Amino acid sequence: MRGSGGGPGLLAQLRHPPGGRDARIMLLALAVDRTGSGLWAASSVLYLTFVTHLSAQQTGVLLGAAGVAGIVGSPLAGWLAGRLPVRMLLIGCHLLRLVTLGLVLACAGFGALLPVVAVTYLGDRAAKTLEMLFATRVAGERRVAYQALSRSAANAGYGVGAGVAALGLAVGTTDAYRALILGNALSFAVAAALVWRTAEPARGPVPGAPAGPAGGPASGSGRRPGPWRDRGYLRFVLLDIPMNLDDSVLGVGLPLWLVNRTSAPHALVPVFLVLNTVLVVVLQLSVSKRAEGPRRATRALLLYGGLMLVCCVFMALATRGGAWVAAVVLLAAALLVTLAELMRSVSSWELAVLLAPEDARAAYLGVAGMAQSVQKSAGPPLLTGVVMAAGPVGWLVLGAAVAGLAVAQNRICARRLGVGPPRTEAVAH
CATH class of the missing domain: 1.20.1250.20 (MFS general substrate transporter like domains)
Structure with missing residues (x-):
């Protein structure tokens, strides 16, 4: 396994990923983002139950509705990325979630929390799409290797976040729950700062992609394919x-x-x-x-x-x-x-x-x-x-x-x- 992607091989790949410096920074930003996600996943239900005092039914409806809102995030991000720089859109998603998580700490009732959490989930799905679009552009023909590295970095970050959350949940106080939500919000600020250090990836052809009918509507047909x-x-x-x-x-x-x-x-x-x-x-x-x-x-x-x-x-x-x-x-x-x-x-x-x-x-x-x-x-x-x-x-x-x-x-x-x-x-x- 040492020579096939595990152990030192993985660490070497993370230090020198496909795409160079910008890819390395983006992988770090992704790991930080997912560390915050691990904090949220482990603590959100308990926060909503014991701090905001939502019932089990209200919590289920809130998270379910937020998940539906998240579905819109992917196509919206793709549509915007065809018109605006991916890098700036991703920074915007991080900052949007920074604001909404701050509002979660300030909201107390179901009616106030519902739109805030829904926008948070929308931004989360949009960010994931933009991260992978960044990967397809910066890593080129080695995008599969970059995707694998991003999965490893994301899971490592998620595991760290869940581990930190376990410590906070063991304390079990209102301040501890709030600190975990705040930690998630701060992860978005750090991720945005890291993405700011990258350059906008150039758009280019994907090696191995079919041209014309096999890959969809021909790009030279005079009408932009959709x-x-x-x-x-x-x-x-x-x-x-x-x-x-x-x-x-x-x-x-x-x-x-x-x-x-x-x-x-x-x-x-x-x-x-x-x-x-x-x-x-x-x-x-x-x-x-x-x-x-x-x-x-x-x-x-x-x-x-x-x-x-x-x-x-x-x-x-x-x-x-x-x-x-x-x-x-x-x-x-x-x-x-x-x-x-x-x-x-x-x-x-x-x-x-x-x-x-x-x-x-x-x-x-x-x-x-x-x-x-x-x-x-x-x-x-x-x-x-x-x-x-x-x-x-x-x-x-x-x-x-x-x-x-x-x-x-x-x-x-x-x-x-x-x-x-x-x-x-x-x-x-």
Whole structure:
């Protein structure tokens, strides 16, 4: 592992990432941003409950509505990035969230908090889209390697933030909760200052991207292509929504299934997140090599579908046997869903870039970013209200459905990118 993206190899890559100095600064800004996100994720529900005194129902509605608002952030950021400098837009997103988090500390009621938290989530999704658009421009043909490094940096930052939050939550006072929210706000100020030190990345062609019909409307047709008129790209984005379900399976499905339907020890729940964070930091760079370019990116979809299918089979089997059998099976499921996440996180963005025409890439990637936002809103209720309600059979159906959709996405993308039928590629490989 030392020579393939883990340990010293990862540290060396972080010191000298694709894109040079600006990429290195952006990775640091991203890690700082995600450290604040870790603070928020670990403390927000308790802050809303014990400091602002919202009921469980109000908290659920507030966070759910904010998640819906976040869906708008990706296409809005993409649309603006086609007209304004990405660097200044990203700084604006950081400063916007700095202001809204400050307002969260000043607001006390549900009605006042709802628009403030909603705008915070909108800015959060917009920032993520702008960060990756920055990556596609500054890293060029090595954007997959940069995406892998950004995932490692982001997860490391998130883990640090969650660890700091654990200390604050252990104190459990109102001042401690407020300090955690303030820490998140300050992370945006630091991230904005770091982004200010970078230069606006130049727009340029993406090596390996198809020209003309394969990548979308031809750029020389006289009319600027748009993602909302591109049925093929919209089909890709629609199928990409279930390709993001690994996020909800890890964060919602595994913990609730363990607690409600198995005899595994409850102390195993935080182990899932620790395992996920460590593996993403250590393995993301080496796994990313399996998703570089159109052929590998399309083949990665099949691997993702297979991993999710086996993971769901393990979830169904966890109800059979005693506590230790359930614990081992669920840990195996956590490992599989993490491997699926590693594969999806780079292949999904690589395909989103390759399928987009060059002169409208910002708008296209903004629309592609909606897939993750929609899944974050729809995934948890799908798992709790449909899959888990159906018992072990629900997991088997989910796994088969995701695997089938992965095959469909593979064929659609391979056809649009002109990389040949999957079966021929597999034999050649």
